[in-house]
Amino acid sequence: MPTTYYLILSFFLFLIGTAGVLLRRNALIVLMGIELQLNGGNLALIAFARELGDLKGHVLAFLIIALAAAEAAVGLAILVGLFRGRQTVNLDEITLMKR
């Protein structure tokens, strides 16, 4: 299969993820969107690694998987903290940056 197919899939994965991050108001879904974005990036890395016969892409992908796991853990912990404090995970109601 040509690398282009993988790249197109990766692009759409990233796009869906980005849409989720930008448009959904539930912080949990936003986290899932970020996860999709990361996986889109991973797919592109692997596709290029396959195309170029270079293992560095695999290494980076593994790094990103580990990073995603850590990000999910920290993100969920922040969400739990937020929910305890404000009884909501709706991002429209969380505007701490403007005070």
Next chain:
Amino acid sequence: MTFNLRLIPLLPFLGAAILMLFGRKWSRDTVVAVAAGAIAGSCLVAFDAFFTALPLAEPNGLHDTVGTWISAGPLKIDLAFRLDGLSGLLCLIITFIGFLIHIYSSGYMEHDPDYPRFFAYLNLFCGSMLVLVLGDSLPVMFIGWEGVGLCSYLLIGFWYTETANADAGKKAFIVNRIGDLGFLIGMFLLYQFAGSLNISEITTVASTGSALMQPLWGSTVAFWAALFLFVGATGKSAQIPLYIWLPDAMAGPTPVSALIHAATMVTAGVYMVARMHAVYLLAPAALAIVTAIGALTALFAAVIGFAQNDFKKVLAYSTVSQLGFMFVGVGTGNFEGGIFHLYTHAFFKAGLFLCAGSVMHAMSGSGDIRIMGGLRKKLPWTHAVFFVCWLAICGIVFSGFLSKDSIIAGAMSTEHLGDWAWVGQAAGYVLSLAALGTAFYMSRLYFLVFTGETRASDEIKHHIHESPGSMVGPLVVLAIGAALAGFTGLPGGLFEHPTWNLLNDELSPVLGPEMEVSRLTEVGVMVGATLFALLGIGVAWVFYGGGYREPSRKFAAAVPKLVKLVQDKFRIDELYQFLFVRPIKRIGNFIYFFVDRILIDKIMVGVPVALVDLFGRLSRLVQGSGDGQRYMAIFALGAAVMVFLGTQPDLFGSLKVSVTGRTVEVDARRGGKPGGRALEYSFDFDGDGKPEVEGASSTARHDYASPGSYTVHVRIKDPRWGTSNSLEQKVEVP
């Protein structure tokens, strides 16, 4: 000859690792079996190696090279072990007494919840100590040196829940660090001037070449190297001025005091000086300093021992004092005498400490000799062992007699000190006084603890009982050793160098022949020392026989201040507190307030924080909703724009045109820097839409046929993205 020497330290290390990993889940019997089994195995291998090495009588003994440890330029250090008469003897002492103390500890520590941790540390200690004595080069020795220091720290603070114990551990570690610095400097000097860190190579260099006799800092290299190494020895072996940690180290469990702080670790300094004897023999001045420090420590610590009221504290000062004896031995070039005393001392001092443990076990944990007394009948076995060890340390008949006399006689007739021979003779007299003192404080201890009536409360009295067999057994073995060990090293001067002098047989290939002592000196010292010892015992009997007698009370009432001063250890700790600890604390406080609080916290942290805060406030003025997702959207948009711009070839490029005559040269490369991207350029010089020059090169030249005004069009294409960009510029051709 090679031999699997690595097994000797490896077995205890393995034991320690296994106990640290799994010990918590195992029963006490399993823990003891693993710990004692490891050290017993090590002991068997050590005996095997020793009796393999002994008949060879070659100075280099057995070798075992595990591999290269450090290889950097000319510096090459092997992880290698060597067993000769000297290190072999030490190995036997460590593994054999170590084994006995493991057995003893199984009874002594029975009620302690941290049983596995204790035995893991004990095994770790034995392994480190074996690395120290077996190490073939100074760095390998230094691993062991630091390893035993670490274990000492861990075991002194074993009952770490009490601050005093943890503090004692820290004190031991810090004081030892000061000495270690000296050891390191000595090591560096030897490497620089002898060109090697291997002990046998240094010995060869020292005994043949003049490399170590070069002048350095107003003396010779050998002097400074020997002196700095000795600074290390004063730390580890508790000599003036670094002896202060050892009495505090008694905060650890008693078996630890016996093994680490009496029999083995504290003698490492003596061993190291004997190991490096070739260097020391080149520097009589350094030897004289070793002798002087040893003699002063021997007397000073003995005097402090007169007035201590804690069983283990008396023994601790006694150890410091006996180590002083050993240093006079090695300091007067009588290396065999020093090692001989190390060897006999290991038996009787370990025995005395284990007796202390047994007595404290019986006295419900108290070590205060003021409430003891009359324990002879209640603890018959402990008493018998203590009695033998007491005679041995006082220098009457048993092993201490021969080894102490060997040191004093050697000091009186040394020829190694050159111009400083008087230091040796003076040390001999000082040591005779110290031996008198030893007899006094040890007899005081014996009489107060074992004779007369028990002065304790009824409750404690009620609980007094002899210790279990696991504790008494090792005691008896040590007592036999304390009684007989001395007879392996009879003085050559008196007995016409008998062929059955075992100690001399094994040590002389390494340390050189035994020191020549005239028969007159030998007999004189023996008679004199025995008389002194009897005098010490006699005085102690008058003062303390069967309890606190009238003369001791009168004496204490007559000079209360003096007694208090000795009891307070001449307030040396307070002096150090004043001289070193407090100034350092002040400097630390100053640095904390000035550098930390003001320079770092206020200026280097506070200023950037204030700046960030300021910019944050300013940018908040133009911020909209505070909604993270809007910011994200703007961010995504910006990222998209940047990606788009990245695909455009030379978006902000411009043409560099230079005209020479009718020749026009055009450079389309942005800013003249070589770019990483493969671009295709096409140059149209006459504006007819057809490029004259095409290709990957960003420069092109064109000769115009006639002068005039032209427009140069350049098209830059990025073949990867299919994007392109056009640039144009007017040129005037003259």
